[in-house]
Amino acid sequence: MSQLDIVGKSFPQIAAREKATGETKFVTDLVLPRMLCGQVLRSPYPHAKIISIDTAKAAALPGVKAVVTFQDTPKIKFGPRSEDWTIFASDKTRFHGDEVAAVAAVDADIAEQALELIRVEYKELPYIISPLDAMKQGAPLVHEDKPGNIGAEFKVEAGDVDRAMDDSYVVYEDHFYTNQVYQAYMEPMSALADVDLSGRVSIWTGTQIPNMMRMTYAKALGMSPDNLRIVVPEYGGAFGGKMENNIHLIAAVLAQKSGRPVKLVNTRHDDFLAGNPRVPMHFDIKIGATQDGILTAKDVKVVGAAGARLVYSQVIVATACYRVDSLYRLKNVRAKGYTVYTNSVPTACFRGFGNSQSTFVLESALDELAIQLKIDPAELRIKNGMGSNETSVHGWKIGSSGLRECVTKASKAANWSQKKNNKTPFKGIGLACCNHVSGNRPFAREFDGGSGIVRVGKDGRITVFHGESDMGQGQNTTFAQIVAERLGVTMDMVNVAQVDTDISPFGLGSFATRGTLMGGNGVLAAAKDAYDQMADIAADMLNTKAADVACRKAMFFSKSSSETKISFQDIASEATIRHHGAPIVGTGFYKPPTELPDPDTKKGNISPAYPFGCQIAEVEVDPDTGQVSVTNFVAAHDVGRAINPMATVGQIQGGIAQGLGWTLMENMAYEDGKMINADFVDYIVPSCFDIPDIKAILVEPIEPNGPYGAKGIGEPALNPTMAAITNAIYDATGVRIKELPVNPQKLLAQIQKLGKHVKE
Amino acid sequence: MKHVRIHLVVNGEDYSLFITPNRVLLDVLREDLELTGTKEGCGLGKCGACTVLLDGRPVHACLTLALQADGCQITTIEGIGEKEVHPLQEAFIDKGAIQCGFCTPGMINTAKALLDANANPSEDEIKQAIAGNLCRCTGYNKIVDAIHSCGCQSEKEKGEVR
Ligand code: FES
Ligand code: FES
Numbered sequence: 001m002s003q004l005d006i007v008g009k010s011f012p013q014i015a016a017r018e019k020a021t022g023e024t025k026f027v028t029d030l031v032l033p034r035m036l037c038g039q040v041l042r043s044p045y046p047h048a049k050i051i052s053i054d055t056a057k058a059a060a061l062p063g064v065k066a067v068v069t070f071q072d073t074p075k076i077k078f079g080p081r082s083e084d085w086t087i088f089a090s091d092k093t094r095f096h097g098d099e100v101a102a103v104a105a106v107d108a109d110i111a112e113q114a115l116e117l118i119r120v121e122y123k124e125l126p127y128i129i130s131p132l133d134a135m136k137q138g139a140p141l142v143h144e145d146k147p148g149n150i151g152a153e154f155k156v157e158a159g160d161v162d163r164a165m166d167d168s169y170v171v172y173e174d175h176f177y178t179n180q181v182y183q184a185y186m187e188p189m190s191a192l193a194d195v196d197l198s199g200r201v202s203i204w205t206g207t208q209i210p211n212m213m214r215m216t217y218a219k220a221l222g223m224s225p226d227n228l229r230i231v232v233p234e235y236g237g238a239f240g241g242k243m244e245n246n247i248h249l250i251a252a253v254l255a256q257k258s259g260r261p262v263k264l265v266n267t268r269h270d271d272f273l274a275g276n277p278r279v280p281m282h283f284d285i286k287i288g289a290t291q292d293g294i295l296t297a298k299d300v301k302v303v304g305a306a307g308a309r310l311v312y313s314q315v316i317v318a319t320a321c322y323r324v325d326s327l328y329r330l331k332n333v334r335a336k337g338y339t340v341y342t343n344s345v346p347t348a349c350f351r352g353f354g355n356s357q358s359t360f361v362l363e364s365a366l367d368e369l370a371i372q373l374k375i376d377p378a379e380l381r382i383k384n385g386m387g388s389n390e391t392s393v394h395g396w397k398i399g400s401s402g403l404r405e406c407v408t409k410a411s412k413a414a415n416w417s418q419k420k421n422n423k424t425p426f427k428g429i430g431l432a433c434c435n436h437v438s439g440n441r442p443f444a445r446e447f448d449g450g451s452g453i454v455r456v457g458k459d460g461r462i463t464v465f466h467g468e469s470d471m472g473q474g475q476n477t478t479f480a481q482i483v484a485e486r487l488g489v490t491m492d493m494v495n496v497a498q499v500d501t502d503i504s505p506f507g508l509g510s511f512a513t514r515g516t517l518m519g520g521n522g523v524l525a526a527a528k529d530a531y532d533q534m535a536d537i538a539a540d541m542l543n544t545k546a547a548d549v550a551c552r553k554a555m556f557f558s559k560s561s562s563e564t565k566i567s568f569q570d571i572a573s574e575a576t577i578r579h580h581g582a583p584i585v586g587t588g589f590y591k592p593p594t595e596l597p598d599p600d601t602k603k604g605n606i607s608p609a610y611p612f613g614c615q616i617a618e619v620e621v622d623p624d625t626g627q628v629s630v631t632n633f634v635a636a637h638d639v640g641r642a643i644n645p646m647a648t649v650g651q652i653q654g655g656i657a658q659g660l661g662w663t664l665m666e667n668m669a670y671e672d673g674k675m676i677n678a679d680f681v682d683y684i685v686p687s688c689f690d691i692p693d694i695k696a697i698l699v700e701p702i703e704p705n706g707p708y709g710a711k712g713i714g715e716p717a718l719n720p721t722m723a724a725i726t727n728a729i730y731d732a733t734g735v736r737i738k739e740l741p742v743n744p745q746k747l748l749a750q751i752q753k754l755g756k757h758v759k760e
Numbered sequence: 761m762k763h764v765r766i767h768l769v770v771n772g773e774d775y776s777l778f779i780t781p782n783r784v785l786l787d788v789l790r791e792d793l794e795l796t797g798t799k800e801g802c803g804l805g806k807c808g809a810c811t812v813l814l815d816g817r818p819v820h821a822c823l824t825l826a827l828q829a830d831g832c833q834i835t836t837i838e839g840i841g842e843k844e845v846h847p848l849q850e851a852f853i854d855k856g857a858i859q860c861g862f863c864t865p866g867m868i869n870t871a872k873a874l875l876d877a878n879a880n881p882s883e884d885e886i887k888q889a890i891a892g893n894l895c896r897c898t899g900y901n902k903i904v905d906a907i908h909s910c911g912c913q914s915e916k917e918k919g920e921v922r
Pocket of ligand 2: 186236237472857858859860861862863864894895896897898
């Protein structure tokens with residue numbers, strides 16, 4: 001690759017200045033004339049029959065412009081994957097927080113008063129929170145038409161698991177549990193909806209999937225998709241949590257009924273109650289290895305709690321069943337997954353998408369195998385790790401793999417061997433690896449690639465249009481760098497348009513760590529198209545052939561005689577004049593070389609590139625309280641190529657902070673079927689004191705399918721964190737953590753039960 | 761509810777407002793003065809997104825009644841850098857301390873109060889100051905780094921920070 005001017009350099013986010021000065025307009029900051037304030041009445045019970053709803057008093061309150069319930073909606077069942085949603089509860093509520101009614105009023109005080117005036121008569125029903133209980137015979141049914149509360153089942157098998165297990169020198173078998181945690185993006189979910197005279201609905205919201213959301217919502221609202229427009233302003237974080245959610249639709253229904261714009265912002269409490277937190281999962285794992293540490297077989301059963309409706313939990317459970325199989329050279333694998341309805345908040349995507357849950361389990365199990373086999377855990381990973389150009393048991397074609405390099409570089413930076421062998425009571429070091437994807441072929445069945453539009457105006461100003469979503473991770477900056485590099489211009493010339501489904505390409509969105517690779521390749525293709533159009537004109541003006549033309553630092557020149565140069569702006573202006581005002585518009589798309597998995601065997605190739613990583617945590621356990629603190633952290637990640645190293649390191653540090661919170665602090669707790677810690681008073685996320693120095697190491701094997709060699713980093717940043725920490729806890733105390741989050745009292749009791757500290 | 765008259769000096773500008781006494785400063789700033797740079801992340805004093813400076817002290821605008829601020833000088837993120845962006849803002853931008861940016865206004869205000877009181881804070885003092893400001897995106901490393909780089913320590917020390 002020729003020398004890169006922009007890609008590979010650390011630029012601040014293109015929106016950083018606006019963000020630092022308070023100029024950025026987030027979703028919650030938007031205002032339209034005559035805008036109303038929307039608020040939602042939610043079910044106080046986990047499971048209750050709705051006998052009656054009386055909204056008359058609320059509707060009569062001065063200042064109230066609309067009161068809506070199920071009766072005011074099109075009563076259509078819908079859902080992103082499984083059509084078990086309605087905009088409001090109809091005959092019964094299915095979780096504490098379920099949507100029952102909503103109001104729109106001229107201000108928040110009146111809206112709040114109106115909610116209090118709505119009379120709902122409920123009859124409480126028996127409820128079920130644990131997915132294991134929900135599967136039992138006679139358990140209350142969340143949906144009457146779903147026997148056994150089974151929302152979905154998943155099965156995969158390859159090789160001969162039983163035989164390989166029998167032939168194994170060691171077998172480890174255990175039960176693990178990963179709990180329900182909340183994304184805790186700092187800006188709560190919110191939506192602003194407006195309806196025009198023709199009935200066309202516009203929704204401004206922070207969403208990772210504007211185009212797919214539009215299709216789902218059009219169905220819910222009983223309208224054709226072209227009558228619905230989704231606009232994505234800047235928004236305050238998502239981490240998987242901001243996909244489809246009823247509050248957007250409620251804002252739309254309130255706007256329809258009132259004829260005025262309605263802004264609905266979740267209180268933090270409501271966001272906890274009715275957001276879409278992580279899928280809690282029970283795992284039974286059995287895994288074998290030969291005497292010299294070659295993995296032989298893996299067998300898992302996963303039971304995940306969907307909550308009261310399926311959002312994406314069934315796909316997440318499926319992911320937990322088998323994605324991690326492509327981390328190592330496994331040949332014999334079997335998994336069975338159950339996604340089970342419960343009377344709790346619907347669960348969905350959170351950084352890692354099921355692979356984080358199963359990585360915690362697998363990497364804990366690998367640590368146990370290493371102990372039994374007396375092999376260094378790092379060595380065990382290196383022995384089994386997937387290498388470049390290998391094909392995994394499920395047919396995944398690993399282009400580049402920097403896994404082994406990640407392990408060696410992280411080990412060296414963390415001083416692994418020395419610290420591992422040098423035993424200090426209640427201090428430990430732990431290591432874990434991960435794989436992931438950069439795009440997920442089966443997530444949207446029609447296609448999985450990316451696309452872009454690059455417009456060059458008469459003044460040479462460049463605007464990039466994409467249909468993905470910058471949730472704060474810096475995607476727009478990455479795209480701007482890719483486009484600037486391809487066009488040969490400077491960063492200040494590139495602008496990235498806000499995603500608007502009326503204008504932007506139909507991007508699938510930001511999930512599955514796909515933005516950089518899929519969206520990046522999409523805008524790269526569009527930039528190439530724009531460049532070629534400009535190069536033709538430049539060639540004409542420079543009296544040479546297009547192939548002889550190049551552009552660097554916004555100057556076109558002939559490669560053969562670099563004497564004359566013409567500025568990018570002059571070419572842009574000339575192009576617009578020659579085309580009677582038409583700007584240069586480059587469009588392009590990227591079609592990845594993926595294969596949809598076979599419905600039965602699940603064989604396929606779900607991503608054009610697979611990122612890998614290795615993280616090492618050091619912990620100290622307080623012998624009196626069982627409190628764990630993470631004292632040092634090293635993370636080496638195979639990112640293909642870091643388009644923007646500073647942003648990439650930021651992703652790694654942020655992912656680890658979230659993983660640390662999950663491991664040691666965070667848990668959505670239920671009592672009597674109700675969430676009891678639904679705010680930041682009782683649900684504590686990490687503060688700066690909880691997060692150690694995180695040393696991030698970028699391993700860059702240059703991925704052939706990536707834009708300028710890049711893969712994704714969003715989710716792998718968190719996948720190994722939990723096991724790295726709990727493996728370190730084992731090293732410090734001899735206690736194997738099998739349930740997240742780590743409970744200090746339980747840990748202390750187990751330490752005492754062990755009698756003596758293993759390291760002494 | 762009966763309205764009351766209050767006077768605020770926000771970012772150097774005088775405002776005379778007629779409000780109900782139950783309104784919090786956060787809402788008055790965001791809705792009445794349209795200064796939306798100050799954010800609401802929890803409404804309960806637990807995230808720091810709403811931090812503004814009240815007579816130079818960092819306060820949670822979500823827990824402060826506008827009435828309590830009557831006659832006070834208030835600085836919001838919009839008023840931090842007088843004409844240019846403030847060096848703290850510059851540092852946050854350059855060091856990658858901003859991802860989604862929703863915590864940034866509160867974080868910068870808290871840091872500003874710290875640096876005004878202690879021009880050269882240690883890493884621990886920085887953490888003490890921002891412990892009540894949540895950031896879910898960055899993992900804090902780069903935020904601490906950005907604030908540290910603004911302390912008036914020698915260039916050599918600057919180079920040593922992470
Ligand atoms: S909004 Fe004031 S502290 Fe969270
Ligand atoms: S940058 Fe997103 S919360 Fe701090």
